[in-house]
Amino acid sequence: MPAHTAKQFRTLFISDVHLGSKAAKADFLIDFLRHHEADTIFLVGDIVDGWRLRRQWHWPQAHNDVVQKILRQARKGARITYIAGNHDEFLRMFQGTHFGGIEVTDRAIHEAADGKRYLVIHGDQFDTVVVNARWLAYLGDRAYEFAMFANRVVARLRRMLGLPYWSLSSWAKVKVKQAVNFIGAFQDVLTEEARRSEVDGVICGHIHHAAIEAFGDIRYINTGDWVESCTAVVEHFDGRMEIVHWPFVKPMSAPTPEPLVPVVLDARLARERVVEAA
Numbered sequence: 001m002p003a004h005t006a007k008q009f010r011t012l013f014i015s016d017v018h019l020g021s022k023a024a025k026a027d028f029l030i031d032f033l034r035h036h037e038a039d040t041i042f043l044v045g046d047i048v049d050g051w052r053l054r055r056q057w058h059w060p061q062a063h064n065d066v067v068q069k070i071l072r073q074a075r076k077g078a079r080i081t082y083i084a085g086n087h088d089e090f091l092r093m094f095q096g097t098h099f100g101g102i103e104v105t106d107r108a109i110h111e112a113a114d115g116k117r118y119l120v121i122h123g124d125q126f127d128t129v130v131v132n133a134r135w136l137a138y139l140g141d142r143a144y145e146f147a148m149f150a151n152r153v154v155a156r157l158r159r160m161l162g163l164p165y166w167s168l169s170s171w172a173k174v175k176v177k178q179a180v181n182f183i184g185a186f187q188d189v190l191t192e193e194a195r196r197s198e199v200d201g202v203i204c205g206h207i208h209h210a211a212i213e214a215f216g217d218i219r220y221i222n223t224g225d226w227v228e229s230c231t232a233v234v235e236h237f238d239g240r241m242e243i244v245h246w247p248f249v250k251p252m253s254a255p256t257p258e259p260l261v262p263v264v265l266d267a268r269l270a271r272e273r274v275v276e277a278a
């Protein structure tokens with residue numbers, strides 16, 4: 001067994017794993033959990049893809065392993081809160097109940113080490129405006145290039161048929177713009193909800209787009225996903241929030257020795273300062 005070198009954090013925020021669907025990047029998440037432990041873990045929705053489970057069962061060993069890894073941290077004393085998402089909304093029936101030490105709820109308030117208070121919510125409750133444009137958020141350059149090519153083909157075809165010119169590419173451009181607007185609209189509406197809840201920020205998932213941003217006095221934090229981007233958010237012991245991108249399976253590293261010298265120097269400096277002040 002390799003030495004235990006998981007990094008300790010105050011809080012982990014994980015969402016949109018979609019266990020039960022083929023798209024779930026379970027191996028990367030298992031490895032992330034192997035390297036990151038915390039006092040508190042928030043599962044910010046869509047951890048299990050209930051919709052897919054009903055259509056087609058896809059539950060390989062790796063998906064079990066993710067659940068086991070999370071339960072293991074619970075046994076070791078981590079406080080775990082499972083916020084329901086739209087894909088695991090069956091959990092919304094069980095609000096306020098506990099499963100093996102895991103608390104199930106629809107929304108929670110998290111107080112960070114720096115005193116900042118965050119609304120933790122999946123976020124699907126607020127995306128009605130933009131649901132239909134959602135897939136476009138993933139339209140990349142290649143899709144755009146293809147659209148440009150298709151545009152030429154369509155234009156030639158329409159000319160042959162004597163139809164007026166219609167630009168597919170400008171249509172695509174408008175759609176991509178809508179997708180960007182979609183992310184913006186989602187951020188606006190969640191930031192507004194945080195303001196209404198009288199907290200300092202919101203921590204959500206749902207749109208598979210990790211972010212730490214400030215909108216005026218409100219912080220907007222999105223945990224990303226484990227379907228495409230393999231991202232989570234960690235809270236350090238000083239309350240600092242950080243996005244961790246973990247798209248790989250890493251070997252466990254050797255334990256790093258404690259930095260003795262700088263600590264000693266700091267203590268001496270501190271003592272000198274006290275002497276000066278006295």
Ligand SMILES: [Mn+2]
Nearest residue numbers: 046085086206
């Ligand atoms: Mn969702």
